[in-house]
Amino acid sequence: MSVLHAAPLLEVRGLSIGYGAPIATGIDLQIAPGEIIAVLGPSGSGKSTLLATLAGIIPALAGRISISGRDITQAPIQDRRIGLAFQEPLLFGHLDVLGNVAYGPRRHGASRPEARARALSLLAWVGLEDLARRSVQQLSGGQAQRIALARALAADPLLLLLDEPFSALDADLRTRLATEVARGLRERGVGAIHVTHDVDEARLVADRILRIQATGAGTARLMP
Numbered sequence: 001m002s003v004l005h006a007a008p009l010l011e012v013r014g015l016s017i018g019y020g021a022p023i024a025t026g027i028d029l030q031i032a033p034g035e036i037i038a039v040l041g042p043s044g045s046g047k048s049t050l051l052a053t054l055a056g057i058i059p060a061l062a063g064r065i066s067i068s069g070r071d072i073t074q075a076p077i078q079d080r081r082i083g084l085a086f087q088e089p090l091l092f093g094h095l096d097v098l099g100n101v102a103y104g105p106r107r108h109g110a111s112r113p114e115a116r117a118r119a120l121s122l123l124a125w126v127g128l129e130d131l132a133r134r135s136v137q138q139l140s141g142g143q144a145q146r147i148a149l150a151r152a153l154a155a156d157p158l159l160l161l162l163d164e165p166f167s168a169l170d171a172d173l174r175t176r177l178a179t180e181v182a183r184g185l186r187e188r189g190v191g192a193i194h195v196t197h198d199v200d201e202a203r204l205v206a207d208r209i210l211r212i213q214a215t216g217a218g219t220a221r222l223m224p
Helices: 047-055 097-107 112-125 141-154 171-188 199-205
Strands: 010-019 021-031 036-040 062-067 082-086 159-163 191-195 208-216 219-223
Touching: 010 047, 021 047, 021 191, 021 208, 036 047, 036 171, 036 199, 047 082, 047 159, 047 191, 082 141, 097 112, 097 141, 112 141, 141 171, 171 191, 171 199, 191 199, 199 208
Parallel strands: 021 219, 036 191, 036 208, 082 159, 159 191
Antiparallel strands: 010 021, 010 062, 208 219
């Protein structure tokens, strides 16, 4: 199904974001299943704050957030079906690669065999199934980032939030991994918001590019 004709996966209306005082206001946004939106903007403009608000890490100051028609504006993080991947992989050091990827399914009630099967499937998707029992301290930067992405998808999110997850990688690996991840998300019907400073990367992976632009009085809005 074309993402242009699918019912919205994510719908945001009149959203205001910030830590007490608003950073950006009046945000309206729709994302279809499998659609990838890139968000650009200068440091401090609210890109990461937008992701944190959608994920439930910080509360919305105003507005409404819906996933597949369900209002999640006040829902706790674990009930939103939203995955997160950051610039730093932030892997659990006390768990091996398989344990990191299986963590989400186990936390959401999957049995140990179910969680292991899902983790191995995702490790195969990122091309690292041979590293299932490796310590995360032994991973290269690119390997760790792949594991972090697999872990983010393991809990079966409907929406994945990507906060500059490739910026610490060299240019060739960044391009290759960004392309592979975008293709995999579309195949799985997982929507994504990709925050980046890199216009070329945004053009490479995204169906649409939006920018957070200042509107005066210390606030900004999300613009095409």
